[in-house]
Amino acid sequence: MAAKVIVLGSVNGKLAPAFQKLGTLHSKNKFSFAIVTGDLFGNDDDDESITQLLNGHIKVPLSTYFTVGTAPLPPRIVERLETSPDEDLCENLHFLGKRSITTTSDGIRIVALGGNLDTSIVGGQSKEQLLPYHTTSDATSLRGANKTDILLTSIWPAGVWEKSITTLTPENQAAVSSTKEIADLCAAIKPRYHFSSSPVGFFYEREPFFYSSAVDETSTDKQVTRFISMAPFGNPAKAKAMYAFNVQAGETASTIPHGSTMSPFIVKSGIKRGSETVTNEGGYSRFGNGTNHHDGRHSKRRHHLPPTGPSQCFFCLANANLETHMVESIGDSSYVAAAKGPLPSSNFFAENGLNFPCHQLIISFAHNATIREIALDPEAEDPNEGLKTYKEMARFRETMQAMVAKKSKFKLGAVTWEISRANNIHLHWQFLPVPIDLVRRGLVEAGFKVEAENRRYPAFQTQELDSAIDHVGDFLRVWIWSDDGDTGIQGKELVLHIDDSSRFDLQFPRKVLAKLLQLDNRFRWQDVVQSTQEETESANQFKEAFKPWDFTRET
Template identity: 40%
Template structure:
């Protein structure tokens, strides 16, 4: 049986708006259950009158919980009325279940959940006598954690604190969260399929890791764990606070992803990670991350020039140094125009088009980027099938919605994607093209590909899955999409899409650096687009 699960970041008292969003998602996806990480309620000492009223409404069934939601302990204890309700009836209200400080349970779908809430209690950190007895206090002891190892295995492990060393053996940039040793030991012992922790301002998804087989398992199938820290609901960094996935309990023969690493817990956890390319992030937002040093190094190796002249291959930037990740500290938020569940839209830095080049009916750039929230080099590299499908669906919905907005202003659009395995963060670029110039776009792409010796474009379905490295373009009014394989291409100019459209529209400036705007112009363009897009924005 395949079960769909929705994970929610800590709501910290904002449960009314979170439940409303969950209700809408549940209507479309029919989730089996939902898991809320960290604090459902805010600090009891700072609860506002509005939240107090909402808690009373929740306890009396006036706020409907749309599906079974399980929550545990985070940083704070539960509000007194909630504790009293749990003590008297065992649950908060219909469909809202408290996991307690430590729990082992199996859902009606057969999902085995192990949960350990709260923070490690200092007085018991070295294994003092007894656990922290009060089930609603946000603390646990080392004995509590060790006791859960007796569960032997888990499909899902939920902890408020992160495991210490989870970033070891990972090529991703560190999340910056220190973690706790006893949580790492628990994760290593239980070997869950998924391990979720509260992320605060951070969403961080580690590469899957392999667990060591036990001596009594013989030649049993490899067990893989995926760790995710899910950000709090409504966090200021706008990091991802919802995560949906499917779990098939009968599928024990799970394929090992190419990105999988060894288990980060135990052994040489301090092994040096590959160096991060400090220059990659600087140009990444504008799409210069492919065809740069990494590609040139690869070509040097193919030609036998490995040595003094060849630079060491470096890993691409991770979420905390990626200009496309919402958790990036220096993210230019003034460019963001819409945020969905799986993707967001931002106006482009150095847009190809502007009010001077567009028709009079489109007095703002409308050159936008559609970006998945998941940090992934390609859409195909998203491991979870449901997450991958929902990401593609939402990005497509954004593309079609922007096309509809442009159509109402007598404009078409060309959307293109450069998909390469050594990329950093996948995205689509959408550029407005006047209606009277759309007919010339397809032939322009084919002619430029021939001139650049890229090969020939093929026509594919608009929603076709494309394998390997490729360039793809969607043209308003055209059935399907244009795709060209980049597998055997030695060098690909990342300005290819812009270059073709600049020729079609008779524009002199191509490179983003030659199209830079002032900050005031960027804000004005983003606000104008946002206002025009409102009637078409399905995320509102």
């Protein structure tokens, strides 16, 4: 039978209102137990409220677990815990300890690691369970906790927001404490839920993420983690501070949930940090040699394969869940589809002859991250498949450019962009019309260059990479094109070489164009997703407009 769990954000000493609210919810929902993330007590706790809690005047309505937060526990709480043989602070309020593995009466396995990381201690595990810090060894010692249902930490795993489309504002990201040690722990034990606490008034729930083992289509054991950070209880912003869910002990998903991403903690094999070798799962093997116990050919192939298999990839035609109503033209090596959550609305370009968003994706058939990877794929049936794919994708781009110019009576140009990265999932380009005035006045080019400078990215270069089959390294490529019907066609290719050591925002091109088109309120695609009917209508309108240029219709 599944356990019904409720999780609270940092209570910060608001004991009476928090447990009163919890009691009200429990009377209606009959929770199995509760968990408090972050700090149960505040820095300046009312001594009277602690007295009422310890004397039983503040009732804890159900079994509630807590650990050390980032603030010191009040002296009276420390005194009570030091003299309590069962680590119960009072009836129904259970202290997990700073570093612990606990199994509840429902069989739910909770791994807890409280406090901030103290890097000054290098000699092993901390021996004091009540102080708000932990060591690297504390985190490492918990990595053997297999089949973890819930991981509870006071601070975040570093980089958990990467590979995610869930927005974390720069201000909130700066406020968060995060460490590689917590990330490594999460990657090692693969909990079903990982709860932490937000230091200020915001709630953060990342998309579920899975690990490379989950991509094995023959496996029925899909290890998926959900990371959730609770806002403080009673925060002025009224951000979510309580979260309820059901969990079955030891159960794993049979399928990867829709919208999941690969684990943000997975890095390339064979990259060494000091004397340790990073494994595929983001954990460490001190005696590893960077191999994965396959023969050389398959080992090399595995390192270059995107982690998600074709049956789970949203861009693969082999995916049974592919939204086929958005597919608009299919070639021999690639196809065109409407973008989910298009930047322009359906009527944005109406005055220019387009009654649909015309935000398009050009997608390769091959389930590879880059053109170069397709070309170097030792298992490809055609050794020229990489070049053929590039040429056909370029042809789609050129014909859509011609369509946009003609339909708009030469009032629209176009921007196409490609983010070529070895750790991408599936190769695709994005295409978007823009007013020709923005192109001819140099504002599109300036917009990309200025925004790159503001973000301290490497400078854009005017460079023609062609297929980029021989190009080594990650890059962003932007094609800027226009035809005014008078002076002729003008085109420019801008390339920004992406530094492996820095984080690159995959939404960077969309954000630049959102500013240029004054569509800042639509830059998050999740906020502007059309209904299925609207998507179908937009796709059909594109197909009708594209007919004269659609070379796939040729017989």
